[in-house]
Amino acid sequence: MLPGKSSSSYCVVPTPRRRDEGYRGILAGRPTPQTISASQTQASSVEPPTFHDRQSSSPLSVTVFFCSAGTFAEKVAVKLTDRLRDLAHGCMNLSVCPTNEPLNQLQTSAIRPGSIVLLVVSSTGQGEVPANGVRFTAMCDREAGKRLTSPQRSFRYAIYGNGDSRYAATYNGAAHIINQRLRQIGGLTLAGGLHQGDTAVATTALQALNSWWAKLRPAIQDLASDSPKLRRANSDDDFGKGPTIRTIDFQTEATSRHQVRFKQLRTDHYEARIANINPSYRERYQGTYLVTLDIGSRRYEDMGCIQVLPINSPPKVRRALRALGVSASATLCLNIPGTDDPSYSTFLTDYIDLESPFPNFEWLQTLAANTVSEDTLNSRASLDVLEHLHSSGHLPAETNPTTKICLALPPLHPRTYSIASSLSYSSTTPPKTTIRKPNNQLTILTKPFPTGRFSHTFLSSSLPPAPLRYRLLPSPPAEKLLTVPPSTPLIIIATGAGFAPVRCLLQRRIATSLASKTPNTKNNNQSISLFLGLKPADISLFSSILNEAGATPHLISQLCIVPSNSDGVRVYDRLLEEGTREKMREMVVERRAWVFVCTGIEAARGTRGVFESVLEGCGGVEGMGERWIEEVY
Numbered sequence: 001m002l003p004g005k006s007s008s009s010y011c012v013v014p015t016p017r018r019r020d021e022g023y024r025g026i027l028a029g030r031p032t033p034q035t036i037s038a039s040q041t042q043a044s045s046v047e048p049p050t051f052h053d054r055q056s057s058s059p060l061s062v063t064v065f066f067c068s069a070g071t072f073a074e075k076v077a078v079k080l081t082d083r084l085r086d087l088a089h090g091c092m093n094l095s096v097c098p099t100n101e102p103l104n105q106l107q108t109s110a111i112r113p114g115s116i117v118l119l120v121v122s123s124t125g126q127g128e129v130p131a132n133g134v135r136f137t138a139m140c141d142r143e144a145g146k147r148l149t150s151p152q153r154s155f156r157y158a159i160y161g162n163g164d165s166r167y168a169a170t171y172n173g174a175a176h177i178i179n180q181r182l183r184q185i186g187g188l189t190l191a192g193g194l195h196q197g198d199t200a201v202a203t204t205a206l207q208a209l210n211s212w213w214a215k216l217r218p219a220i221q222d223l224a225s226d227s228p229k230l231r232r233a234n235s236d237d238d239f240g241k242g243p244t245i246r247t248i249d250f251q252t253e254a255t256s257r258h259q260v261r262f263k264q265l266r267t268d269h270y271e272a273r274i275a276n277i278n279p280s281y282r283e284r285y286q287g288t289y290l291v292t293l294d295i296g297s298r299r300y301e302d303m304g305c306i307q308v309l310p311i312n313s314p315p316k317v318r319r320a321l322r323a324l325g326v327s328a329s330a331t332l333c334l335n336i337p338g339t340d341d342p343s344y345s346t347f348l349t350d351y352i353d354l355e356s357p358f359p360n361f362e363w364l365q366t367l368a369a370n371t372v373s374e375d376t377l378n379s380r381a382s383l384d385v386l387e388h389l390h391s392s393g394h395l396p397a398e399t400n401p402t403t404k405i406c407l408a409l410p411p412l413h414p415r416t417y418s419i420a421s422s423l424s425y426s427s428t429t430p431p432k433t434t435i436r437k438p439n440n441q442l443t444i445l446t447k448p449f450p451t452g453r454f455s456h457t458f459l460s461s462s463l464p465p466a467p468l469r470y471r472l473l474p475s476p477p478a479e480k481l482l483t484v485p486p487s488t489p490l491i492i493i494a495t496g497a498g499f500a501p502v503r504c505l506l507q508r509r510i511a512t513s514l515a516s517k518t519p520n521t522k523n524n525n526q527s528i529s530l531f532l533g534l535k536p537a538d539i540s541l542f543s544s545i546l547n548e549a550g551a552t553p554h555l556i557s558q559l560c561i562v563p564s565n566s567d568g569v570r571v572y573d574r575l576l577e578e579g580t581r582e583k584m585r586e587m588v589v590e591r592r593a594w595v596f597v598c599t600g601i602e603a604a605r606g607t608r609g610v611f612e613s614v615l616e617g618c619g620g621v622e623g624m625g626e627r628w629i630e631e632v633y
Helices: 022-027 038-044 072-090 131-144 173-184 205-224 249-269 314-324 345-349 364-368 381-391 403-407 453-460 477-483 495-514 537-549 571-576 580-589 602-614 624-628
Strands: 010-012 060-067 094-096 118-120 156-163 188-198 271-280 289-294 305-309 415-418 441-446 467-473 490-495 528-534 556-563 594-599 630-633
Touching: 022 094, 022 415, 060 072, 060 205, 072 094, 072 156, 094 364, 118 173, 118 205, 118 602, 131 173, 131 305, 131 624, 156 173, 156 205, 156 453, 173 528, 188 205, 289 453, 305 441, 314 345, 314 403, 314 528, 345 403, 345 580, 364 528, 415 441, 441 495, 477 495, 490 495, 490 571, 490 580, 490 602, 495 528, 495 537, 495 594, 528 537, 528 571, 528 580, 556 571, 571 580, 571 602, 580 602, 594 602, 594 624, 602 630, 624 630
Parallel strands: 060 094, 060 118, 118 156, 156 188, 490 528, 490 594, 528 556, 594 630
Antiparallel strands: 010 556, 271 289, 271 467, 289 441, 305 415, 305 467
């Protein structure tokens, strides 16, 4: 059984390629091993002409690289390569490398003037460059030191940064680092250089690529057209152009923004209902909630994510409608192409965040001129502002600025959570609720915050089966764990809500064991060493799944739980204890163990530092490559 709350820690120990380097050739204007013809192999002693020799007649070469701890960046890179090949069919001056590779395969010495390098970059950890791009950035640093004595390369590059704007501190951190390195070695930006993608808006590889491609395609076509002004080596984008000044009035800009977001809400989001909250919501609770969502008929992927929109409750929507003086069924004119405009009720329920303050008060001058001070309204919830203007007689107004006010309201932003349940596990266990079949339900973990829009405001006023809207997201880097054979050692360090993907993985492994008709006799080594930093309330909440995992054959080899404590002992400190340190080193170096870290920023840094120490002399964390996976919340 699991420990009592008084323990400071508790441990249970059950008894018992290198790729080819063809990209150097194509970037230098030389054929890759995949494209060498018979005549060329017979004349292997003759050095192929360099890009400098063929610059006036050879096609413009384009190569695509990706850098990511997961698979999303690679998916975007594959789709980009497909589009480039289609573009090359109609453009004689364009040569596209048929495949794409991790960024570490790109050699700075092979980049020649006139070539185009396109990169799709995700971040890891605290906005850091993933392992399959670290070697390239180090190479750029060494190259930058030679710039005073080496000629400028003057190649072209563009980067798609795959980030999430809700994590402002680390948003596209790796893409910014690589952008800086490419400039240091003489790269010139193409199509604006860094395009900052946002998975809060574009959640599929195709959606992510569309906005970038709209800028990238004409820029590549211009270069391939062989225009003299585009061949200048030392100039950047928009040669000789002055600054472009674009003036857009507030209402036009707001309408455009709302059109995009509302159309996306209509097409990408689905209705869900709260099936269960464990424990029941209560004020000043210090632990984590297990929230079960009934998602209807849709299926989800293990180790994936879900975005939830904590919609406004009917009472609050009625208050907003009364303050604005509009009917719930009246139409708000957004003029959205391809879809009907929403009613005021739908708009205020599903799209607007009535709990957040207005981002600006440009609309206030039309309504109240100088009779209402902005200072009295700043930082107040938008619903409170509307009711204040209503009680003071400014709303509803004869001039009817309702549309303008609605466009100024803050949009409702989704909250992203790791899925904490396994579809295969829920199919083998009896349902705990009776709303729908259990395989239509998923669980998330959420930590309560006093002003949290979902964890506090929504859950405190939403008893099951309260509705909300959601969309499923592509699996995060943790999806790689699904490909790891159960017999491969796995070291997991998780804290708080970072236990969500761990819970999913444990459920999946348990379901696999239950479904197996014959016991695993080939490998009797338990595969998972689990180190958890949890609050006492969470230890109790997670005890069921941990005990079940401990009772499953060949699943848990070591379980170490470090409760929150005033002594400053962290879960990663346990990795340095005598015996554990040597075991972790042997597992990683000799048995090729994977490491999964799912913690907050500080704990992730501390864990990485510990493993750098444990693996000293063996390549450190970087030497683990894809076997090191971080998710930071």
